Amino acid sequence: MKEIFWSMLLTGLLASSCVTPAKDDVEGCDVDGLECRPFRSGMIKFDQVLDDQKPLGEIDEAGWTLSTQTIVGSYQNHWLTAYDLKKKQHLWFLETNSDLTAPAEIFGSFAIVALRDGRLLKVDINTGKTVWENHLTQFVSTKVVLSGTSLLVYTVDQKLYSIDFQAGQTLWAYDAASSPNLLIRTGAAPQVVGNEVFIGSVEGDIRSIHIANGKENWRLRPGKDDFRFKDIVGEIGVGNNQLYVTRYDGLIFGVDIQSKPNGTLWEVSAPSITTSAYRDGTLYVGSMNGELMAIQASNGRQLWKAKLGQSIKSLTVGEKAVFIGGSQGRISAVSLASGKVLWHDDLGGSVTKQPFVLDDEIYFSTGLKTIYSYKIL
Numbered sequence: 001m002k003e004i005f006w007s008m009l010l011t012g013l014l015a016s017s018c019v020t021p022a023k024d025d026v027e028g029c030d031v032d033g034l035e036c037r038p039f040r041s042g043m044i045k046f047d048q049v050l051d052d053q054k055p056l057g058e059i060d061e062a063g064w065t066l067s068t069q070t071i072v073g074s075y076q077n078h079w080l081t082a083y084d085l086k087k088k089q090h091l092w093f094l095e096t097n098s099d100l101t102a103p104a105e106i107f108g109s110f111a112i113v114a115l116r117d118g119r120l121l122k123v124d125i126n127t128g129k130t131v132w133e134n135h136l137t138q139f140v141s142t143k144v145v146l147s148g149t150s151l152l153v154y155t156v157d158q159k160l161y162s163i164d165f166q167a168g169q170t171l172w173a174y175d176a177a178s179s180p181n182l183l184i185r186t187g188a189a190p191q192v193v194g195n196e197v198f199i200g201s202v203e204g205d206i207r208s209i210h211i212a213n214g215k216e217n218w219r220l221r222p223g224k225d226d227f228r229f230k231d232i233v234g235e236i237g238v239g240n241n242q243l244y245v246t247r248y249d250g251l252i253f254g255v256d257i258q259s260k261p262n263g264t265l266w267e268v269s270a271p272s273i274t275t276s277a278y279r280d281g282t283l284y285v286g287s288m289n290g291e292l293m294a295i296q297a298s299n300g301r302q303l304w305k306a307k308l309g310q311s312i313k314s315l316t317v318g319e320k321a322v323f324i325g326g327s328q329g330r331i332s333a334v335s336l337a338s339g340k341v342l343w344h345d346d347l348g349g350s351v352t353k354q355p356f357v358l359d360d361e362i363y364f365s366t367g368l369k370t371i372y373s374y375k376i377l
Contacts, residue, residue: 038333038344039374040372044088046370054349058350060365060367062103062353064103064365065105066106066357071085075369077099079095094128098117100114100116102142103143103353106125107146109124110122114139118136118138120136120140132168134161134163134168139156140155142190145189147211150211151163152192158184158202159176171214172214176205176207184202191243193257195211196208196217198236200231200232201232206232207220220255230247231248234277235276238278250287252276253266253300254266267300268295271288274287274312277317290309290311291312293305303339305339308324310330313353314352318357320335321336321342325364329350330345331345331351332344347366347372349368350366351366361374
């Protein structure tokens with residue numbers, strides 16, 4: 001195995017790595033750059049050579065998922081590992097023979113791992129042993145959801161599976177695809193409300209599927225058909241018996257789910273949307289042009305907008321700030337209250353889909369197998 005080391009660096013030294021942005025690049029930072037300074041607290045380099053070379057296009061689809069003080073993720077291509085952040089040591093390694101395509105999902109003492117060859121694994125976090133594996137038609141790139149004893153899994157060829165969490169067998173499958181051989185890499189994960197599972201399709205539909213048998217209840221396709229790509233992206237938000245949905249073509253809308261909907265509650269438009277997150281009545285929307293918007297979910301009214309200089313890849317909402325991962329390796333912290341950019345940092349490598357939080361620190365990882373930690377304000 002390659003050498004692993006933990007490097008804790010002085011705040012003053014790390015602060016110098018934050019480049020003050022140009023005025024037309026990032027909004028909200030003071031001209032002297034002081035408020036753009038990140039509170040980076042440390043880093044873990046799993047591959048020193050890769051980090052030194054910094055090859056272009058080195059991407060990690062999975063990143064790391066936290067369980068107590070242990071993270072589970074891809075240590076190298078085709079290798080899964082559990083790493084203890086406190087003890088700074090690996091607990092086990094598992095050869096997967098295929099790359100991870102989504103972050104591992106942790107449920108109790110087990111991790112659900114999605115692989116590019118279409119296999120879904122249930123792995124014991126304590127031992128690294130595979131409990132079962134299920135072979136799907138295609139791989140999974142979205143979050144896997146556990147509802148009761150059923151795993152809800154949405155593959156890139158738009159098939160929704162219900163899989164028994166204990167035994168691993170498929171209970172039912174629903175095929176949402178109308179375009180053969182079209183793979184959706186950035187689609188939204190399933191969202192469960194009561195006995196319904198909500199998914200989106202490449203046609204721009206939002207669909208309700210019965211959780212017990214996989215039968216379709218209803219579907220709704222708002223907006224016009226004048227845009228080729230209308231994938232449902234980001235997070236399907238739920239609040240007050242309503243869904244809040246974002247599409248790649250820039251359409252944002254609310255749906256009443258108390259009864260079969262005949263239309264939307266409201267619709268607004270934005271630049272091409274890459275991701276979104278819903279928290280406490282507010283929908284945060286990231287766009288390809290680097291804009292981040294906060295939208296009041298009850299009526300679609302824009303609360304604020306920030307410009308971040310890079311296409312937005314991930315959004316993580318904290319108590320005081322939303323943390324953004326950019327397409328070219330820039331991470332930013334933006335005030336929830338005002339939309340002001342609090343700080344940003346450039347990591348020199350493609351960031352993974354989601355960071356994780358432990359105690360008072362947030363951790364971002366890159367395709368260069370390096371993890372950076374920051375103090376949360």
